Amino acid sequence: MPNSLIPALDPAPLPGPPWLFQVLWVLTFFIHIVFVNTVLGGTLLAALAGLAGEGRRETRTLFVEVNSWAISLAITFGIAPLLFIQVVLGRFFYTATILVAWAWLGMLVLLTVAYYLNYVAKFRLRAGKGAGAVVAVEAACFLAIAAIQVTVNLLHLQPGRWAVVADHVWAALSDRTFAPRYLHFVFAAVAMAGALAAWVAVRRAAHGGDAGACRAMARFGIRAALVATLLQLADGFWLLLALPEEVLRSFMRAGAATMAPLGVGVMAGVLLLVVLAGISDPLAQSTRVRRVAELVVVAMAVMVVTRHQLRDFYLAAARAGEQVTVAPQLGPLALFLGVFVLCIGLTIWVLVRAAKDRPAPGERAA
Amino acid sequence: MVRFSQRLITVGKGDGVDYPIWNLAMGGGVLIGIVAITHVIVSHFAVGGGFAIAVIETLAVRRGNPAWRALAKRSSLMLILVSTVFGAISGVGIWVTIGLVQPAATSALIHNYVWGWAAEWGFFILEVVTALLYYATWDKVRPRTHLVIIWLYAFAAYMSLVIIQGILSFMLTPGRWLETHSFWDGIFNPSYLPGIVLRTGICLFLAGAYLTLAALREHDRLARAPMVRLLAWFQVAGILLAYGGYRWWEHVLPESVRAIFLGGKALLPALAATRHLALWALAAYLLVALFAALAPRSHMWPTAVAAMLAACVFFGAYERLREGARKPFVIRDFMFSNGILVSDIGKLDEHGVLATAVWAARGSAASQEAMGRAVFRAECAACHTIDGYLSIRKLVAPVDPDMLNGILGTLREEGKEYARGTYTHQGHVATDKLDYPLMPPLVGTAAEQEALAVYLLTLQPSHIAEASHAQ
Numbered sequence: 001m002p003n004s005l006i007p008a009l010d011p012a013p014l015p016g017p018p019w020l021f022q023v024l025w026v027l028t029f030f031i032h033i034v035f036v037n038t039v040l041g042g043t044l045l046a047a048l049a050g051l052a053g054e055g056r057r058e059t060r061t062l063f064v065e066v067n068s069w070a071i072s073l074a075i076t077f078g079i080a081p082l083l084f085i086q087v088v089l090g091r092f093f094y095t096a097t098i099l100v101a102w103a104w105l106g107m108l109v110l111l112t113v114a115y116y117l118n119y120v121a122k123f124r125l126r127a128g129k130g131a132g133a134v135v136a137v138e139a140a141c142f143l144a145i146a147a148i149q150v151t152v153n154l155l156h157l158q159p160g161r162w163a164v165v166a167d168h169v170w171a172a173l174s175d176r177t178f179a180p181r182y183l184h185f186v187f188a189a190v191a192m193a194g195a196l197a198a199w200v201a202v203r204r205a206a207h208g209g210d211a212g213a214c215r216a217m218a219r220f221g222i223r224a225a226l227v228a229t230l231l232q233l234a235d236g237f238w239l240l241l242a243l244p245e246e247v248l249r250s251f252m253r254a255g256a257a258t259m260a261p262l263g264v265g266v267m268a269g270v271l272l273l274v275v276l277a278g279i280s281d282p283l284a285q286s287t288r289v290r291r292v293a294e295l296v297v298v299a300m301a302v303m304v305v306t307r308h309q310l311r312d313f314y315l316a317a318a319r320a321g322e323q324v325t326v327a328p329q330l331g332p333l334a335l336f337l338g339v340f341v342l343c344i345g346l347t348i349w350v351l352v353r354a355a356k357d358r359p360a361p362g363e364r365a366a
Numbered sequence: 367m368v369r370f371s372q373r374l375i376t377v378g379k380g381d382g383v384d385y386p387i388w389n390l391a392m393g394g395g396v397l398i399g400i401v402a403i404t405h406v407i408v409s410h411f412a413v414g415g416g417f418a419i420a421v422i423e424t425l426a427v428r429r430g431n432p433a434w435r436a437l438a439k440r441s442s443l444m445l446i447l448v449s450t451v452f453g454a455i456s457g458v459g460i461w462v463t464i465g466l467v468q469p470a471a472t473s474a475l476i477h478n479y480v481w482g483w484a485a486e487w488g489f490f491i492l493e494v495v496t497a498l499l500y501y502a503t504w505d506k507v508r509p510r511t512h513l514v515i516i517w518l519y520a521f522a523a524y525m526s527l528v529i530i531q532g533i534l535s536f537m538l539t540p541g542r543w544l545e546t547h548s549f550w551d552g553i554f555n556p557s558y559l560p561g562i563v564l565r566t567g568i569c570l571f572l573a574g575a576y577l578t579l580a581a582l583r584e585h586d587r588l589a590r591a592p593m594v595r596l597l598a599w600f601q602v603a604g605i606l607l608a609y610g611g612y613r614w615w616e617h618v619l620p621e622s623v624r625a626i627f628l629g630g631k632a633l634l635p636a637l638a639a640t641r642h643l644a645l646w647a648l649a650a651y652l653l654v655a656l657f658a659a660l661a662p663r664s665h666m667w668p669t670a671v672a673a674m675l676a677a678c679v680f681f682g683a684y685e686r687l688r689e690g691a692r693k694p695f696v697i698r699d700f701m702f703s704n705g706i707l708v709s710d711i712g713k714l715d716e717h718g719v720l721a722t723a724v725w726a727a728r729g730s731a732a733s734q735e736a737m738g739r740a741v742f743r744a745e746c747a748a749c750h751t752i753d754g755y756l757s758i759r760k761l762v763a764p765v766d767p768d769m770l771n772g773i774l775g776t777l778r779e780e781g782k783e784y785a786r787g788t789y790t791h792q793g794h795v796a797t798d799k800l801d802y803p804l805m806p807p808l809v810g811t812a813a814e815q816e817a818l819a820v821y822l823l824t825l826q827p828s829h830i831a832e833a834s835h836a837q
Binding site for chain 1: 384385386387388390423447450451452454455456457458459461462463465466469470472473474476477478480481482483484485487488489490491492494495496498499503504505506507508509511512513514515518522525549550722724725728
């Protein structure tokens, strides 16, 4: 009786309609994963940039500089989905994290180490020194964090595995879908970071950057995205076929609701491959490079939806008969929405103001 | 609204004891303490530091003073390293640790306050972006824009404190929430405002103390003295606010909560000592800060470091006091440290705690001893470890079986007193009237109590000696 280990539903009512939590959860997770992929893929490419002859330093510097704010934003936007998963699926989520408690806690140590290493790399690069080894260790930290996340996710989806994992913690890794799922994230991250590098290089070249270095960086980004996308398509089918049978069956049976996002995702992947393969001189094909970035983001967006739908199918049996009571807290909800709109508004306003405001010649700067 | 409290009592089993237990030698509470103390120091510094830097840069711009500008600039890297890196990670760290150690309480809190936390998250986005932007735009934008950025930062950082303080203070003094279960009653609980005043003071003096260290790196002595003086007044103001807030905070606590650490017959002498430490540290700090304000030229590294230390000692001691005064609850008068709801005592006494504590109960059918171990895991392991923190082996070492039965019997009887509401007035339990005011009652069936006694006796040194002798 594996399900007897599932904790009872929290007796307190949900403070808002369930659909609202789902929407906010998916939305904020998407923003989170965009920054996560930038960081994970970017750090990997920065580490691998050693392979690219010319433009190596530019690529490395780009991602190390990007990381110094992208890591913060990845963490910041991770907080919201962390809140919402606890509201909706707390009993599954807490149990999964407690079963691998040391790893879950260790994630924070890895994150701290990686962040400070990034500052080390940044100041070394600014001082004209090398940073290959530092960045490689940083990338290893992020890869480990991703593995911990995938482990916890797979565990909270499958209460049937809890008893075994409670007795042998390493069993947390022995899931048929672990490898393909993990690789799916890593490949997506590399594809996105590659697209980003290419796009930045194209823009820099257009604004008078050194053409040789820009071309090398763009080529490196495009090649990385191409390889990652090729592998991704194969891996995606591996993941699909590795899914537990009943999950796959419910997923297929759900019709357009599930097949449309998946279909769009696969199509975006194939299109991406075609567009990438057609790029021979990125600096001369800037529209194509932008298409690449757009397609990557579209694919990620629909895949986030698919991921969320799969979760429901995984948990369908365990949650059957779950009787959620709802008692919306309208005032606090309005408070949140008001604060959120205000803060996002102020954030955008101040970013725009800082980007536009430049002292006139002879005027003092801050 | 009253409907909800009734529903809370009747719907679902949700006893909070049905999560796996993470066995941690140091004790989960200690781990939470370590992470939380680190985080609060960092986050209060982030609030106060933002405000102080905003004031300093404003003065620098008004007076066209390059030395003041340099001070603001020097401090801003520390501010982003602290607030956007360490503050963010340790903040997530709190979520991670409380979810691991106190899942039931975390779940209860999130169901009540998710919109509060979500609103705080909105401010946090603004805080992080403005911190990064502030550092990145030195020498790039006009001074006015730069000031707008840092003042926005200060605003956002302070607002997140204003929200979180509601949830923190709620856990100690839930007040009217116990009857209404209303979000606002929980946030604006009796110790909310005193805590705001106290924490505002702490933010100010932490920032003053740290920025003084940065100001001492200024080599020009003429420029240095006014900086040190201004920052000293920052600290004096912060200390006075914190002192007033602290006294007010003590004043609004229910009598039985105060009894835990106050007065000649404090229930927990260690907490009473902590309180003395806090107040003496603050007094000493006030003297140092006044010295710095009146003789800024003589305020150098030794006194500046002493000020920083005194600031952290007061703050750490206060947090320790606040956490300690909550015993034996996580949410006072509502949920015990082991996740059991006060309102579930009757039901658990009837059906047994192991009927719902499915994780603790794994393998409990093997023997009476195994059953006892399971009860211990479910009800006691939240505070007691076997050999580490509050070691149960040490505590039961001196007792004989009769005494142990006496203790457990009393603990179980106290459960009935909770359930009957013997010492309960308007939802608040006068825990100081109980024989064991710092421990939750023992709930469960008589058979479970017996099994627990059997298990605890196996931990005694004499038992272990016998067992190894028999081999």
